[in-house]
Amino acid sequence: MEEWGKMSTPTGFMEYKRELPADRSPLERIKDWDEFHKHLPDDQLRTQGSRCMDCGTPYCHTGMELAGGASGCPVNNLIPEWNNLIYRGLWREALERLHKTNNFPEFTGRVCPAPCEGSCTVGLIGDAVTIKTIEQAIIDRGFDEGWVVPQPPQLRTGKKVAVVGSGPAGMACAAQLNKAGHTVTVYERADRIGGLLTYGIPTMKLDKGIVQRRVDLLEAEGVDFVTNTEIGKDIAAEELLAGFDAIVLCGGATKARGVDIEGSDLNGVHMAMDYLNGTIKSYLDSGLEDGNYISAKDKDVIVIGGGDTGTDCVATALRHGCKSVTQFGTHAKAPLQRDSITNPWPQFPNVYTLDYAHEEAKALYGEDPRAFSVLTKKFVGDENGQLKELHTVQIERIVDETGRKIYKEIPGTEKVWPADLVFIAVGFEGPENTLVQAFEVEQDRRTNVKARYGEYRTSVDKVFAAGDMRRGQSLVVWAINEGREAAREVDKYLMGSSMLP
Template sequence: MSTPTGFMEFKRELPGDRSPSERVRDWEEFHKHMSEEELQTQGARCMDCGTPYCHTGIDMAGGTSGCPVHNLIPEWNNLVYRGLWKDALDRLHKTNNFPEFTGRICPAPCEGSCTVGLIGQPVTIKTIEQAIIDKGFEEGWVVPEPPEKRTGRRVAVVGSGPAGLACAAQLNKAGHEVTVYERSDRIGGLLMYGIPSMKLDKAVVQRRVDLLAAEGVKFVTNTEIGKDIKAQQLVDEYDAVVLCGGATKPREFNIEGSDLNGVHYAMPFLNGTIKSYLDSGLQDGQYLSAKDKDVIVIGGGDTGSDCVATALRHGCRSITQFGTHAKAPLERDPINNPWPQFPNVYTLDYAQEEAKALYGSDPREFSIMTTRFVGDESGNLKELHTVQIRRTVDETGRKIYEPIPGTERVFPAQLALIAIGFDGPESTIIGELGLEKDRRTNVKAKYGQFKTNVDKVFAAGDMRRGQSLVVWAINEGRAAAREVDKYLMGSTVLV
């Protein structure tokens, strides 16, 4: 334990953020950094629990409790407290291939299950995690570590998101020759093109990709499996194939007027902006612009918030975000949302902070449903019609939305962005290989085994479990690599 009374002596502190009114004028990361001394003090707050719930990583009450990659959190908290940063980095890398990603974009379910949070504010785990890996790169401790010998086995990984990269990293560590196929022009999947640069600097992603390449992982871009190369060809040419293509099929939102000009799904909006920014600093104009428009974002999750922040940086005239969920309470409900569940409390994410700074209020509308889009005589979106709702859940877990009479409203809008989630993976590879699907149309492969009904073919990440957190994708990529290694070698050296 760092210090037995640290959680009583020191208050939780977080690094400050750049001013919202300042940061909306650029695309740089908005978090500031804490000094080493401040971080050591925060590490001292860790209790080194006899049963550290921050390790658990389990699904609980519709959310995640604890860290899905089972980070050895109390151990590296203690090492940071003692100033042993390189040892802390080694401990962190034992469980997490990419702490520079999770330290920036993970919602930190570990903090939600921190024991200190039972009686006060949890340890600043996520901040310490990012600080460890950032210092590791700054000090030159993170260097390519190619395997000492090769096994002669060849593995194809389809998809270069967090699951694919984690799987490739682990299989390469085991000595296999790994080739990662990506249909986009850059490696990283949603890390590169799904998450805006102000949350995750793309240089951070490219730095890790370059490191993996130096360790021997081969990357092939602009190549879509099932179209540019047949999936069966990979099965024939490689000793194993791991499908990590994600759950990229958007959930349909077919209501009256959804075909109007100005109604778009979220991911093309985000992806186009990120690509244009990387290619030309937005000078090529090859993106869907929100400039001078009244923008409505339909969807209250992270993707919706990213749309809000992106539209603000475009220079939208106004921004509103719709959610079918009710406004969360200010404090955790001890009966319906007890520790160690992920706390469902009212907070302002970075995007809502920015909108409030610019327009004076939280941009979110809660318990609201869009009933139709209305356009002008030229077929362009001009307004959304809505109604307030009561959301209940029946005995089967199905959500039921009951409109409240007399609560109808009209919102002006020239751009509507639909961010209501995803309905599983695309069907091209699944259909070609004849892969079995589960009831949610994901590739059927048992967790812990990851093997599909087709010999040599494995599946991991969102393509197997459905839309989820980046940290779950890393968990699945690592676990699938262990199973592939066993399949190829009869046993595994991976942990």
Template sequence: MSTPTGFMEYKRELPADREPLTRILDWEEFHQHFSEDKIRTQGSRCMDCGTPYCHTGIELNGHTSGCPVNNLIPEWNNLVYRGLWKEALDRLHKTNNFPEFTGRVCPAPCEGACTVGLIGEPVAIKSIEQAIIDKGFDEGWVVAKAPATRTGKKVAVVGSGPAGMAAAAQLNKVGHEVTVYERADRIGGLLTYGIPSMKLDKGVVQRRVDLMEAEGVKFVTNTEIGKDISTHQLQQDFDAVILAGGATKPRDIPMEGRELGGIMYAMDYLTQNTKSYLDSALADGQYVNAEGMDVIVIGGGDTGTDCVATALRHKCNSVTQFGTHAKGPEERNESSNPWPQFPTVYTLDYGHEEAKALYGHDPREFSVLTKKFVGDENGHVKELHTVQIQRKIVDGVKVYEEIPGTEKVYPAQLVLIAVGFEGPELGLIAEFGLEQDRYTNVKAQYGKYQTSVEGVFAAGDIRRGQSLIVWAINEGREAAREVDKYLMGASILP
């Protein structure tokens, strides 16, 4: 234990982000850093509980509670408090291949399960995690470590998002020859194109890719399995295959006016913007520019928030984010949302903070249902018609009940649909002839990851559906262990 009274002596503090009205003028990361002394103080608030829940990684009430990669949180909190940063880094890397990603973009279910949160503010676990890995890179402690010997076994990983990268890193570590195939022009999957640069700088992603290449992992871009290389050829060339292509089929909202111009999927909007930014600092114009537009984002999740932040940087005229969920309470409801469940409370994410600073109010509208889109004489969207709703559970099924008299019209020249994903794209699955579950995900048992086809494994969102980056890392690591067992008869991987 760092100190038995740390959580009583010190308040929770987080590093201040860059000022909202300053950071919306560029695409640089908005994160800032604490001094080492402040981070050590925050580490001292960890109680090293007799039964810690921060590292559990379980599902409670539809949300993740605790860390899915089972980070040894109390241990590295204590090491940071003692000033043993390199030892803290070693401890962190034992369970997490990419703490520089999770330390920036994970929603921190570990903090929601922190025991200190029972009586006060939880330990600032996420900030400490990022501080450890950033110091590791700054000090030159994170270096390429190629395996001493090779097994002669070859593994193909399809998809270079967090699941695919984690699987590749683990399999390479035990000496297998790993090739990662990515259909986009850059490695990283959603880490590169699904998350804007101000939230996760792409240099941070490329730095890890470069390390993995130096360790022997081979990355192949602009190559789609099933088109550029057949699934049959892949199975012929490799001893095992891991599918980690994600759940990339967007969910639509079919309704009157959906065919109008100016309505697009959120992920297309974000991807185009990031690619143009990386290719040319947006000079090529190969993206949808929201400048001067009234923007409506339909969907209350992280992707929708990223759209809000992106539209602000385009200098939109206004931006509003719709959610069908009700506004959360200011404090955790102990009866319906008790610890260690993830606290479903009202918070402002970074994009909401920016919009509030610019316009003076939270850009979100809660309990709103879009009824139809209306276009102008050129077939382009000009407005949305909505109604307020109340969500109820009837016979165990979630239903939305419209509230009469709450109809409203919003002007809009750009509408971004961010209501999640239906599951994986089906072409590759069909070509492999894989069994699917009732949600169309690849059928493979959690913890085993073996699909219905011999030697083909599945991990991450393609298997579990849309989920958190930290779950993708968890599944990529575990799938690597199962592939190693498949190839070698046993495995030393965790």
């Protein structure tokens, strides 16, 4: 065992190749709703940890935004430090270091796209360190070994804080405020805690038992969770303002963006989140036995939208037993290698990859289910108002005479697609109005709650906002970042100063 302070072998990144744990077989995993990732054994994890270079300037944990995307870890995980600790076999110390910056590594280790790896220095000349795999392994081992236990605060301040919304921002905010000794109540309008971690991300990416395990820990530490309660409907905003010393709005950006396409009112055209959440709830309630969800069984499915939500629709449709599934994107197919001019390191690499759902569809049908540079022109139904097909055209992005980047249709590329179900997954417009109007907080030009990043104060005294509700639709790791930082600002507001990071 190396002495304390000695870093991983300095030549590990040259001696060892990047290795990822094997996933379950695509044709096997589409038969169930279980998580599909496997784990690397300890010796291989130590080898992967040794590939970390201990850079003089480790961009992996800088947490910057470059060209509109994350570069490095938004919660500033001390990645080189816990890579070294894993290499040396010091798992418990690695867990302590990980928890210093990230309240919920069991979530980010599963669902984060890992901008840290896109900014890894080894990636300049080879394959990045397997940071996300190591992160998940650390926290999973921590739970397996019984190292993760409730740690309630020794003293209470007498201050009460309400957190509205129990997604990653709300949970992180509540965890930090509770740690500071405040009495925290989290309000959630759904019947289960977790926000998009529960309803939004499918179980095969994030098992809901993993979410509940953390909720149980927070409850044991003193956080009070209240479900089936929508602020502005079930409880008036005035009641919270009168009963709490501070309020943090973490309601997310859940207003789905629609499409202005002829025939979008036909039976069979649905919003993606209605589809995903219905399936998740039915699965959790009854193992899909109650039938309270939109089923894609034996149907031709089209998903409009090339992002993660659309990809999750593809995976869900496959598990339902769809006849076929295709995912449309208006963007062009990404290159196989990073473009060093338009997409330089340490930006997140925009390259062609197969996500888990695309791997599954390819294994089942023989090809990538995505269709790139596609614009949907209209939906067509039968005499009963039931969707039967949609019409598309290929497009290309050009720069017009004013310098704007616009999409131009390519003549002769029209196509008709058979479709029984269409799921719209083209993003989110911002927070829903109920909560915003209840507190009468100002909104920015994108309808998000107006609050400066780093300060999180809204236009209403003692009301703060964090996460997607403030910044717009984003990553789980950014929500955790904002929840943590908002907690610090609330603590300052209540106590005059704060020891929270």
